[in-house]
Amino acid sequence: MRGLLLAWVWAFACMPLGTTAQGLSTASVPQSPVAAWRGYLTEAKRVVDAAAQPAPPWNGPRTGPRAQPGKHLAVVAEDLRNGGILGVIDGVLEAAKVIGWSVKIFDSGGSPDLRLKVLANALASRPDGLIIVGGDAHALLPGLQPFAKQSLPIVGWHVAAKAGPVPGTPVAMNVSTDPLEVARVTALAAIVQSGGRAGVVIFTDSNFQVAQDKADEMAAVVRACRSCTLLGVRDVAISQCEALMPGTTHALLAQYGKRWTYALAINDIYFDYAAPVLTEAGIPNGAMVMLSAGDGSESAFLRIRQSTFQTATVAEPLNLHGWQLIDEMNRRFAGERVTGYVFPVHLVTASNIDADGGDRLLYDPANGYRDIYRHIWQRP
Incomplete structure (x- = not known):
């Protein structure tokens, strides 16, 4: 339902004023530019408010194979400096302990030169x-192909643009929220908070297709806002944020000045290194607003709680996703299909930050998922 509403908001924003869509009566389309604009903002706010509600009751799997005994997993992390990745691995370790498996972790350190070597080391374990x-x-x-040749099951987190099996690869399940919906909610939240007058710069990492898709979607939503301005999209590798973001932030401030009022990013890590520059430059909190389309890091929760530039993050249920990875793997070990489950998008703001784990600086839905997975696996 929310996805349909998001699509409607976007299409409505793009529709020329005074145009009658095919199949609609003229009474169905606002004739006044003012009425059309108010309708757009009202629907955008409705989408944003829905995403900011507490975690809904569990709507994922409730049945499945019992725990397959004595398994050993290799976990290859893209970069353990990334808070989202760390949160998922914490969930994997927690769930693996419950199901009775051992885990060995390998870190690529965000280095393209190391990724294949680390995978080879993982296979050697x-x-x-x-x-x-x-x-x-x-x-x-x-x-990944050597794992497939040995018929070793593979699942992943944020390894493709869509949740579910990854076509053309041996990855049986990509665990993720819907990245495009994450991007739309983030951009719409910026539009709502700015009253439709945001001057936006978007940060992304083109090394990852899912990141580029999220940035493209945010850019499209901002462009559809007639009184917003998309100042630019900056491609900064996540692995180089610490080195590049301070200089990039200084350059953007010099280039756009007060026109730059909103920063959107595909990950909270960009703001870890942009926020100190803004503080040093004497930028007031209200003059620059940051919103992230993932993943809900501890530092992002702190910035939102302390009203330090960042006002929202579309937080992933990182620990839950770790448990889902173990469950999807257990299904593959048992010869069953993956669930394809996609958890709903959730927007964390100052008004809801204390709910669903926010007091512990993470989004951990209070929907009983741990007990449900224990029941599926028949584990105490």
Whole structure:
């Protein structure tokens, strides 16, 4: 339902004023530019408010195979400096302990030169299955094929543009929220907060298709806002944020000055290095607003809680996703299909930050998922 509403808002924003859409009566389309604009903002606010509601009751799987015994997993992380990746791995370790499996973690350190070597090292550890956390499944394909040749199941987190099996790769399941919906909610939140007058710069990392898709979607939503301005999209590798973001932020401030009022990013990590520059430059909190289309890091929660530039993050349920990765792997070990489950998008703001784990600086839905997975696996 929310996805349909988002699509309607976007289409409505793009519709020329005074135009009658085919199949609609003239009474169905606002004739006044003012009425049309108010309708757009009202629907945008409705979408944003819906995304900011507390976690809904569990609507994922409730049945499945019991725990397959004695498994050893290799987990290859794209970069353990990334808070989202760390949060997922914490969930994997927690769930693996419950199901009774051992786990060995390998870190690529965000280095393209190391990714295939690390995958080879993971294969040499003789695992029963592989979990990849971060990265791009298609870029990693040469390193994944040896696992497939040995019929070792592979699941991943944020390794493709869509949740579910990754076509053209041996990845049976990409665990993720809907990245395009994440992007739309983030951009719409900026539009709503600005009253439709945001001057936006978007930060992305073109090394990952899912990041580029999210940035493209945010840009499209901002362009559809007639009184907003998309100042630019900056391609900054996540692995180089610490080195590049301070200089990039200084350059953007010099280039756009007060026209730059909103920063959107595909990950909270960009703001870890932009916020100190804004503080040093004497930019008031209200003069620059940051919103992230993932992943809900501890530092992002702190910035939102302290009203330090960042007002929102579309937080992933990182720990829950770790449990889902273990469940999807268990299904593959049992010869069953993956669930394809996609958790709903959730927007964290100052008004809801204390709910669903926010007091612990993370989004951990209070929907009983741990007990449900224990029941599925028949584990105490």
